[in-house]
Amino acid sequence: MWTWFYRLASPPHVYRTAAALTPWFYAVAAVLIGYGLVDGLVFAPRDYQQGDAFRIIYVHAPSAWLSLFAYTTMAVAGAIALIWRIKVGYAVAAAAAPIGASFTLSALVTGSLWGRPMWGTYWAWDPRLTSELILLFLYFGVISLRQAFEDPARGDRAAALLGVVGVVNVPIVHFSVTWWNSLHQGGTVMRLGKPEMPGSMLWPLLAMLAGFMFFFGAVLCMRVRGEVLNRERQSTWVREAVKS
Amino acid sequence: MGGYARFVWPSISLAIGVLIWNIWSARRHHARALLRATRAVAMARSEEQ
Numbered sequence: 001m002w003t004w005f006y007r008l009a010s011p012p013h014v015y016r017t018a019a020a021l022t023p024w025f026y027a028v029a030a031v032l033i034g035y036g037l038v039d040g041l042v043f044a045p046r047d048y049q050q051g052d053a054f055r056i057i058y059v060h061a062p063s064a065w066l067s068l069f070a071y072t073t074m075a076v077a078g079a080i081a082l083i084w085r086i087k088v089g090y091a092v093a094a095a096a097a098p099i100g101a102s103f104t105l106s107a108l109v110t111g112s113l114w115g116r117p118m119w120g121t122y123w124a125w126d127p128r129l130t131s132e133l134i135l136l137f138l139y140f141g142v143i144s145l146r147q148a149f150e151d152p153a154r155g156d157r158a159a160a161l162l163g164v165v166g167v168v169n170v171p172i173v174h175f176s177v178t179w180w181n182s183l184h185q186g187g188t189v190m191r192l193g194k195p196e197m198p199g200s201m202l203w204p205l206l207a208m209l210a211g212f213m214f215f216f217g218a219v220l221c222m223r224v225r226g227e228v229l230n231r232e233r234q235s236t237w238v239r240e241a242v243k244s
Numbered sequence: 245m246g247g248y249a250r251f252v253w254p255s256i257s258l259a260i261g262v263l264i265w266n267i268w269s270a271r272r273h274h275a276r277a278l279l280r281a282t283r284a285v286a287m288a289r290s291e292e293q
Contacts, residue, residue: 033263037256041252041256046246051246051247051248052245052246052247052248052249052252053246053248053251053252055245055248055252056251056252056255056256058256059255059256059258059259060255060259062259063259063262098269099266099270102262102265102266103262105262106258106259106262109255109258110255110258110259113251113254113255114251114255116251117248117251215263215266219266219267219269219270222270222271222273222274223270223273223274225274225277226270226273226274226276226277226278227273227277229274229277229278229280229281230277230280233277233280233281233284234284238281238285239284239285239288241281242278242281242282242285243285
């Protein structure tokens with residue numbers, strides 16, 4: 001089983017698999033995001049309390065969800081690399097960091113633009129907002145730490161360790177609206193019971209969430225290919241791949 | 245947008261901008277890595293000759 005696992009995680013296999021998956025992920029993401037944006041912005045009814053301002057949810061919630069998912073991906077990949085010494089894990093962790101940081105920034109800014117008409121302010125030191133801001137700083141920390149070492153292997157290890165330690169912030173962000181009094185609204189989709197939204201509002205949101213996940217898969221594959229090439233450029237398989 | 249256009253459209257634009265930046269950045273990252281690998285192969289070949 002371990003032989004199979006190590007073969008699956010071998011750089012040439014990962015490089016070729018990522019190349020094969022990228023166009024499919026992009027295609028599915030384009031369909032889902034296209035449908036979600038049109039249905040959410042044009043056809044979904046306006047909210048009885050928030051009016052049309054609620055439509056920001058169609059980009060805010062997927063960005064926020066992806067900010068947590070990308071961090072978890074980065075931390076799991078880093079842990080796999082640290083524990084089992086699988087080098088591709090470092091490549092995946094390095095690839096996920098800038099994507100996650102960009103979506104965390106998007107979640108913070110779109111949330112701020114939603115907060116102004118709903119709460120009367122762009123920013124409040126609320127548990128959800130503050131923990132999401134800490135997540136952004138963690139991303140910046142991981143990216144900077146990787147580049148701070150002359151030896152790339154040491155940078156990889158240090159960044160992976162920070163990523164693993166920082167994963168404690170992920171459940172804090174997710175459950176902050178439940179654990180503390182928060183200006184931020186509670187969960188609307190990820191509830192144990194029935195979601196609070198009607199289907200006409202929910203379907204485009206689910207499409208956007210799925211579309212953003214496929215988009216993440218596509219850009220992650222492309223970045224992982226770059227990271228693998230950077231790390232393996234002296235190896236025989238890269239020489240052969242470049243020659244062909 | 246019922247008076248909320250100045251909040252909704254910048255949010256949508258920013259999110260689309262982040263998507264576009266990610267595509268551009270990932271493509272650039274891969275293209276640069278490919279260029280470096282090609283140069284490494286060319287250097288190795290010239291050293292062999």
